[in-house]
Amino acid sequence: MDSAASKKKLxxxxxxxxxxxxxxxxxxxxxxxxxxxxxxxxxxxxxxxxLFLTNVKKFGVTALVSSHNINILEKYANKLLFIDNGEIIYFGDLKKFIQKYNQQAYKGIYFKTDDRDKIEAELKQQGLNFEVDEGGIIVNDAILNSVIQIIIKYGKTESISDFQKSLRDIYYEMKVSQ
Structure with missing residues (x-):
């Protein structure tokens, strides 16, 4: 619908x-x-x-936005007020909050294999903490070598890259730990 037609509608x-x-x-x-x-x-x-949040930002007015859409908040917000059950968990700069929870180095390991289930089973059996990611897994830097050795048994490592947790990742970690 063009804007000229929209202007005439209620x-x-x-x-x-x-x-x-x-x-x-x-x-x-x-x-x-x-x-x-x-x-x-x-x-x-x-x-x-x-488009809506871009317009809010374009007007340059301070806005308090309550939202469960965490992905979009990370893109448009510069401050974060995180309240859980009436308790203020954090108030301040959004980037500093994300940096605080990204103190540990994480790596994304991407690999090819037909035995992904075996890799995950062995990681679990050895008590190594990991998260499944599309095409790979995310691990703490401290266990990187151990994880690579397991992957090499069953497949081929394609790439290893730094991984930063998003606001959404941090939020879900905090909810699980409570």
Missing amino acids: PEILSGGQQQRVQLARAVVHNPDFLILDEPTVGLDVESAE
């Missing part, structure tokens, strides 16, 4: 993404100092959610 009959943009326009037209946005991207496809 907001109620616009798509969810278009309605969100109308609401944002209504809010910023008054030049507020602060916006409070509760789950502003719920029901939006990825493209519309990104």
